[in-house]
Amino acid sequence: MRRWRMTIACLHSAASNIPLFEPAAARHGLTLRHAVRADLLAEAEAAGGATPAILAETRAELARLAPGARALLLTCSTLGPAVDDPLPLPAWRADAALARQAMARPGRLLVLCAVDTTLEPTRALFAAHAPAGKEWELRLVPGAWARFRAGDTEGYAAAIRAAARGAGTVALAQASMAVANAGGDLLTVPDAAMAAAAQGMPPA
Structure with a gap:
């Protein structure tokens, strides 16, 4: 067990x-x-x-x-x-589990946020998990949160996918953003958190 x-x-x-x-x-x-x-x-x-x-x-x-x-x-x-x-x-x-998982991936990392109040706590969290020399960028998805607040889930997901397109490793910093991971190629908070919990490793 x-x-x-x-x-x-x-x-x-x-x-x-x-x-x-x-x-x-x-x-x-x-x-x-x-x-x-x-x-x-x-x-x-x-x-x-x-x-x-x-x-x-x-x-x-x-x-x-x-x-x-x-x-x-x-x-x-x-x-x-x-x-x-x-x-x-x-x-x-x-999101600490996501930060640890994402920062362990090789290559450049793009971290996407949907709401501006998340930017600073996310920046601090990912910086704390970043290894020396890691290239990463934090970016706000324009207009995404307005779509979320309006109940436009499809528009919300589409805006996130558009912002992620063409990037290498992409981490979706808010749990709600997981709706955009239809292809399973983006790193999400729910998946990272539950994987960490199952391993008995709640991230600091």
Whole structure:
């Protein structure tokens, strides 16, 4: 039995992330429990980023999810720094697994974000995992988040695929962006996070 065959409590900022994580969890024999706090991301967007108060509420919500779980997973890249402070259970940000996986790939790396509030936490995260001399670029996909907010999933995915076209290794820094990975050739947060959890290796 895998050491991490356990219940992981996930905190999302969009309900649409749940069906992206469940298939990845099933492939690795993991059980997930979900909670959604869309208001936290909305507040961060309004504030131009995650403020200390927003991060504190994110930590409080994660703590409320702890009973009955063995680990906590924060799937929102904008709110990711919330897990930097201690929590009742092992807690990690899903995009950290992606950063580690992507930075281990040879060659130049393109990291795509869909919302501007994610840019700085993503830049810091990927820089922390970058080996010396690694060539990589962080880029915002123009107009993508407006499509997501409008419920235009196909347009959202198309904008992401267009931004990724012609690049070598491409990492989609937000969990919601996994909808663009129809061909399976892009690195996504749900796949990376569940693979890491199944190996018993929650990334720092």
